[in-house]
Amino acid sequence: MSACWANFVVLLLTVGTVNAGCPNGFIQHDDSCYLFFHSTRASWAEAMMYCQVFKSHLAVIESEREQNFIEGLLLREYHRGLPDGCWIDGTDALVEGEWVWTTTGKAISTEDYQKWFPGEPNSLGRSGEDCLDLLHHEKYSWNDERCEVMNNFLCETSATDDGINVG
Incomplete structure (x- = not known):
């Protein structure tokens, strides 16, 4: 066996399993991948379509742990000149006062995680x-906003666990 071939085999054994995880540009947290569009402003409906182009949806926040991760991500990415708001998936457009996650159709109820700013919605x-x-x-904190406002937005998709075995 040549030295080049032996080095290649050692490299493969060292690498082990490569996890595909998230699409390019997305950042993984637990079972989800996130992409913050800080250089694009869109209405809420346009933001939904942008996310769909990237095979994702506007982010759904289901726990304090997820909220904390998203806050950290947005703080790292935020800079002067960006809008104050960042679109995520919730709406009460169908029935006023009945907030739902559009991706799942699940109601955002008082039993679920919420972080509304005081006095909101x-x-x-x-x-x-x-x-x-x-x-x-x-x-x-969460805020209800006019859907036509041009904001940045956060997309989410499921992380894949289909790693590529190379060893």
Whole structure:
């Protein structure tokens, strides 16, 4: 066996299993992968479509652990000039006051994890506020906002566990 071939075999045995995990550009946390679109502003509906192009959906926050991870991710990515809000998946557009995650259809109920800013949701204004965003200036607390506002947004997809065995 040549020295080159032997080095290749040692490399393969050292590498072991390579986990595919997340699509390129996404960051993994637990069983999900996230991509923050900090250079793109979109309405809530446009943000949903952007996420779909990347085979993902607007982020759904189901636990304090997930909220803490997302806060850290957004804090690292945030810089002057970005909008204060970041779109995530919740809406009450179908029935006022009944918030749901559009991806799952699951109600955002008082028994579930929530981090509404005090006094929110409040549906201010004539046109209402039917879409959920995270407010940078309020430590990424949840806020209801007009769906037409141009915000950055956070996409989420499932992490894959189909690693490539090479050893």
